[in-house]
Amino acid sequence: MDVHNAFSHGDLAEEVYMCLPPGFGTGKSGMVCRLKKSLYGLKQAPRCWFAKLMAALKTYAFKQSYSDYSLFTFLQGNVQIYVLVYVDDLIVSGNDHRTIQLFKRYLSDCFHMKDLGALKYFLGIEVARSPEGIFLCQRKYALDIVYEAGLLGAKPASFPMEQNHNLALAEGPFLPDPECYRHLVGRLIYLTATRPELSYCVHILAQFMQQPREPHWEAALRVVHYLKGNPGKGILLRSDSDLQMYAWCDSDWGSCPLTRKSLSGWFIQLGNSPISWKTKKQHTVSRSSAEAEYRSMAVTTCELKWLKELLVALGIQYPNPIRLCCDSQAALHIAVKPVFHRRTKHIEIYCHFVRDEIQKECIRPTYVTTKTQVADIFTKALDRRQFECLLSKLGISNLHAPTRGDVGISSKFGIK
Structure with a gap:
């Protein structure tokens, strides 16, 4: 579910004044207006919105988790509902369809909400379901990285980083425009949310954001070559765990x-x-x-x-x-x-x-x-073998490559 104009729902606890908007109050110099609601751009806006949402959820008998403050749980008899909040986006799950529908109506009465239906795409993460479990990947996100690097026609690599590399002591000219390196590595950092095997190489590359050299850029491009051959890999949360x-x-x-x-x-x-x-x-x-x-x-x-x-x-x-x-x-x-x-x-x-x-x-x-x-x-760069x-032991699957060890799994998730 998505909230329209989420920050505008927040109530300000302190006095905040702003200058009059252009064209309003012409001729009244030195006049200001006091805000009764939070606006986009205020430092207090995210905190005020979350407090408003939290109050609405607790009124509905939800409890806030102490291990993750963005997780709210509703337990009543055999009925369970869980709500995960990310700014103005909400993921709602539970074991009773009728109770979930009543809760969604309650949210729509409190805020202007938009029901986006079953979870299929969230913050760049693609979600697919089947009796096997829930599959999470960032295939579109990975292909966008390959496209922006101009390597859609490049030869793929079988592993992301050369063994026995010495990038920390690498010598070579500094990149004339380090912004492209920072942008690429920044996108790779978010990709590790569903690609555990990239954690080490992205960790190494992220150490040279300040002054990247040519060898660092070449190493980053090798990771993109690896993504070129495996853009659809992701994690499978199995139902039989x-x-x-x-x-x-x-x-x-x-x-x-x-x-x-x-x-x-x-x-x-x-x-x-x-x-x-x-x-x-x-x-x-x-x-x-x-x-x-x-x-x-x-x-x-x-x-x-x-x-x-x-x-x-x-x-x-x-x-x-x-x-x-x-x-x-x-x-x-x-x-x-x-x-x-x-x-x-x-x-x-x-x-x-x-x-x-x-x-x-x-x-x-x-x-x-x-x-x-x-x-x-x-902890280290390994050879291909x-x-x-x-x-193969990390629980990573590739739904888009049914001929390589995942025979038939793509059809189970409805992917052609």
């Missing part, structure tokens, strides 16, 4: 040659469906690979705690500990037992909350080999 979370975390120790900071990456699945992933440089320098892996476990545990609370807000209880896979036995020993004092006495206290979460049975660390570490794709091997 067992509602159990599985997490992988990894780090690349001292990977940045300029700061010697390590790189953390995590990947979380709900059953076989990918729901969270990230590649991020650590804030401090780690003195050992075990410390870098331990910090990666800490940030992944934070994400797992948030996701667990979010599942509870959606009515899914999660009493079992979450399996957290790590390929560092030293980091696992540090997390389970308070030993290795020489190696851990300098680590910040916040990292050691991992031990508390293990004792609370919130997480269960598990050792996996480096070859089976799924999060490895988020390893990249495709890990890509």
